[in-house]
Amino acid sequence: DIQMTQSPSSLSASVGDRVTITCRASHNIGKYLNWYQQKPGKAPKLLIYTASSLQSGVPSRFSGRGSGTDFTLTINSLQPEDFATYYCQQSYSTPLFSFGPGTNVDIK
């Protein structure tokens, strides 16, 4: 099985900050990595697919990079609506998918 880890598990930031979240896979997954945002009581929302492609309707301040085992999600100029939990998800072992444990971004 492919295991996903994320760091940090939580972070505090201010509006306007640049935030970077890291996701690491236990095996080489190429670019088969997606990112989601989840707010309390809501379903996750797809932000980035195949490591760096922005999902339709997602603001351009969100960006993704990486390949192989190491990936990052960057939020430029953090907005109030960006405070949420972020998950990575690998699809390399499709159809068996797995998610990272999440990174909570809260207000400093």
Add this chain to the structure above:
Amino acid sequence: QVQLQESGPGLVRPSQTLSLTCTVSSGSLTSGAHYWSWIRQLPGKGLEWIGRIYYSGTTYYNPSLQSRLTMSVDPSKNQFSLKLSSVTAADTAVYYCARTFYPKPAAGAFDYWGQGTLVTVSS
């Protein structure tokens, strides 16, 4: 835009079967371009992919749940369903249905989700 809605009992007794249905609207389950998945989130925890089904009925289950899991599809109602047998308190979770799209082969991502339904396993 595509909408998904889960329905089913919010309380299930231990050892019984958890049954949920997902209704797809503003989009056809039989378009053939997507798979349809179930995902759950344990209280205060992360996300676990449960399994997926194609409109033809082809399924793939998470091996960790496979022995207790059955998924089915009803194209005429634009619905797909989940049955999880022999439940315990460890199956208490928010259950989501989601559309699985493939921007390229193997690159599965979940682009539309239901709102989620909390299922509690308790006597």
